[in-house]
Amino acid sequence: MFNMLVKSSPWNEGRDVFWKSRVFEYTSDDLRGLFTINNAPNFDALIKNPVIFIEETSRDRQQFGRVGRISRVNVNASDEITLEYHFDQLIPPISQRDLIRLAPLLGMPSTRFGHYSRTHWAVKDIDIYHVILSETLRNQRVPSAFRLPPAQAVDTNLLSAMMPFAGFDNVWTAIQQVAESSLMTAQRADSIWEHQEIIQDIVSLIDRSAVIIGDCSGRNANVFYEIGIAHALGKQVILITQNAEDIPFDLAHLRNIRYHNNGEGIERLKTELSGRLATIRSQALD
Structure with a gap:
């Protein structure tokens, strides 16, 4: 069961105004009775169900x-009601x-725009999550x-x-030492062999990290190419380089x-990597 709220203007994430007179439009009589108390909408019961927030088409x-x-x-x-709400960040728009x-x-008519062209609050006896998972998410590229x-x-911890x-053995050693001091494990694609295709090992490693x-x-x-995959998968990526000009235009922002590839430069790299890792892990716990 879910609530469908259609509004004539964009939704303001977190708090917005709706109209009490539009509650139960396009709602069956049995559901209206289920969520009515003393001839008024029982909002305490209504908000126990998920909501899909839609703007008029x-x-x-x-x-x-x-x-x-x-x-x-x-x-x-008056007729106005104030709503406090949040969007589910795990479900894409x-x-x-x-x-x-x-x-x-x-639960809408199969017309071109259905009821999306009128502001209203409807209640539908349908599993909205099942519809989304079976019909929308499966169509992702x-x-x-x-x-x-x-x-x-x-x-x-990966x-x-x-x-x-x-030529990067000392850099790799430094990364491993930073990971160990941060209670993490460091891996490179050359240290695993789980698939016949090397690209699959790389993607699998990025996906798990x-x-x-x-x-x-x-x-x-x-x-x-691997940085691009990591960004596409929504990973936390730390970019390092010995030369600022080696950062491509698309990543320059x-x-x-x-770092410098010498003893002092590697030590400074370790310090900065440790600090950045600590920040990332702290943010993940918030």
Whole structure:
């Protein structure tokens, strides 16, 4: 069961105003009775169910619906009610085009825009999560050059390094030492062999890792490709380099750690990496 709230203007994430007179529009009599007390909407019962927040359909711009929860409803003396709510960050925005396509599954008429063209609060006896998982998330794009598991299983203590191999032994040793002092394990693609294709081992390592270190020194094409995969998978990526000019244009806006490949430079690299790792791990606990 879920609430469908359609509003004539964009939703303000966190707090917004709705209209009591529009509650139970496009809702069956039996559901209206289930959520009515003393001839008024029983908001305490209503907000126990998930919500899909939708903006009235516009033909001239891209729009998205969001799934979330209402935490509080404040009823005013007038027709206005104030809603406090949040969007579920684990469920991506749903395009208006998909919402129109899914209208029959969401209990709406199979017209072009359904009831999305009128502000209202409807209650539907439908499992909104099942509809989204079975009809929307399965249509997400999947890579063709490698495989990803259906669900990401991250090892919070795993750090992986994407870097050139030849001539970087001292850098790799430093990364391993930093990982150990941070109670993490450091791995590179050359230290594992789980699949027949090397790219699959690399992607699997990135997918499992909590943090990725990408060394852009020397403009290694493989490293750039691997950094791109890490960013696409939403990973925490720490960029390091011996030369600022080796950072490509598309990554130049991101902060990076620059180091010299000598004893003093490697020690400073270790210090800065340790500090950045500590910040990342602290943020993950918040």
